[in-house]
Amino acid sequence: MRNEGDAVKLGKSAAATDPGRRRRLNEDAYVCEPPLFAVADGIGGAQAGEVASELAAATLRDDAGSDGSDGRQRVDSLIQQANRRVYERQAQDAAVSGMGTTITVALVEDGSVWIGHVGDSRAYLVREGRLEQLTEDHSLVAELVRSGRLSPEEAEGHPQRSVVTRALGTDPDVDVDTFSVEARPGDLFMLCSDGLTTMVDDAGILAEIDQHRDNIRAAAKALVRAANRGGGEDNITIVFFEIAGDEHDGERTMSL
């Protein structure tokens, strides 16, 4: 039990990224600068995707300082700013015209984890041995599943599963999903690109995390290896951060 006023503390964080086995370039980018974390998956051929995702990540790093607004506003304004930078660049430079990127951001503040999300990268929470997907994919296939026109099984191997319906860079303004999760001691949060989730199912992800729960850097690397074993068809990026456990009450090992 936490007492009123006890702030949860950010624990360790770690990231891993890999081009996978089929692609020459890595068009994913990430931010792992506590208390700010993000994964961006670039869209657009001829290296444009790489430019878009790195521009979005760099914008987050540059603008991350606190400006007094609450977590939701900060996450939203960081993503809006990243969107404007990608939009303006692709509008001005024919070499990267049409580029875009997904973005999934997490900001830890005052005991809450604020999530901002556009596209089909994902945020997950591992709590009490369960893996919960926190974000909804903004993808054609996910929308067809939500409206009941496609089964989750049909979605898995769907040829258009990488088509996103929302991305940074396509319009001057972007519609951002924002929400918060109240952090608990021992929580593990994961941000990742679709190069992990299309190659490894939830049970496989959880098994790798369980095996390396004491070393999240090793867990991130193990997930990259698992995605490559599964085919490695896309770039793979994983960012982990944990909420420090309360060492005094043994809560993490207690099962109910």
Ligand code: MG
């Ligand atoms: Mg991808």
